Amino acid sequence: MGLVRKKAPQDPPEEVLPDRTSPETLLSQLDDPDADCRREAALGLANVPEAVHDLLARVGTEDDPRVLESILTTLAAHDTEEVAGSLAVHLASDEAGLRTAVAAALATMPSSVPAVLPGLLAAPDHDVRVMTAMVLADLQHPEAHAWLVRMICEDPHPNVVTGAIDALLPSATADDIPLLTDAVERFPDDPFLRFTVKSALPRLTGTP
């Protein structure tokens, strides 16, 4: 007993070779009853464009959240308008876990999200627009801040504006103070929006 070595020492250190399971096998494993097997299959389909349709089809039906995460990780790497558009549909889902997971995946897709953004910002369901603010909160895109500003200035629903303010605050500066106070004036009867801005102002103004 004690410290043991996996196998005889090698010099130089052993290089790990990639797994070579075929895409066809991996696609069939997406239907495996074992969640770990489905999860591994979804991850193994990274860099396999032909698998995108099968993976997209499972986003709304996969009931294991960890398998769903792996499907979304693989899909997000494709970062195409087709994938972004298909994922964005789920921002309207009744399932909180699904729409939150999709929002997190879209936030890692800076190349394709701008193409679907106009539709999301104009979505009739204000909950979709709230989720869009969540996407923009983490999207690494030079225009993300400007899109959030637009939501704060123009969106007619106080929950959306509050969501956009929440998303903006980590990167907000003193220059954003008029934007925030104007939002409070636009929705004078919304206590949560007022509280959100009031809580943030001391940091932005540099006062205790």
Place this chain on the structure above:
Amino acid sequence: MVSPPAAIGLSDADFERFCEYFYKRTGIHFTSAKRYFVDKRIDACIRSSRYDTFAAWFAALRMSDHGEMLQELINQLTVNETYFLREDYQFDAMLSTVLPEVLKARGGRGRIAGPLKILSLPCSTGEEPYSIALRLLEEWDEIDHVDVEIHGADIDSDVLAKAAHASYGERSVQRVPKAWMNKYFVVVGGGRYQVDEGIRSAVTLHRVNICDTAAMRSFRDFDVIFCRNVLIYFDELSSRRAAENLYGALRPGGYLFLGHSGSMSRISPIFTPTRLPEGLVYQRPTGAK
């Protein structure tokens, strides 16, 4: 190819092209804030490979792709400074809480099937996996009754070679108690100390990119993984991929230690955060859902 140039100037466009290429190969994302750091190391690579311009060197790099040029570049651009017993409150947590829990979950002493497996990724020049070995040998009573495998892995072949040699300067070992130094290190001259053969031979080293899902599939059933202060170098997508690969490398119920600067909460929800007296650790859930 000609003699080494006096200086290599990268244009902004060159820098962007290079960063895009390096990200696709490794998952490591450099912003313009790292411009000086990246420029200096690219300059070193161009000089050592004796190309006269960035364009010529970059073209050769892309042609050779996974070859020696790329590996040299990775070695230059990954940060490797560490020391023995760094952030050792996490080793405290491993000894006092995590390993007893692992042992219990796997049936207890005498009934455990196979060794306990611990992975240090990235292991850099070896200080972390050897620190784990020292703490286990000196402070974990069960070490006489349980087999433990320690693995170290890194993307950088140069640091792995140093880890295999396991010879360290004064600064690297300054936190190691004198009694441990006398017991487990050999003075090799030049103010350097080499980890003794018994411990060196017990640590298995691997070269792997944590973002490479296909390669990471060979890492399985680890009870504990230390992946400290590395995810901060990745962008959101690469972090997600790394998190998925770490999850796959853990046994259900296994524990993941991130460093002081790491947090899984903004990367992926697949782990269960567990608060220990020594700090936060992440667990692969045992249930299917």
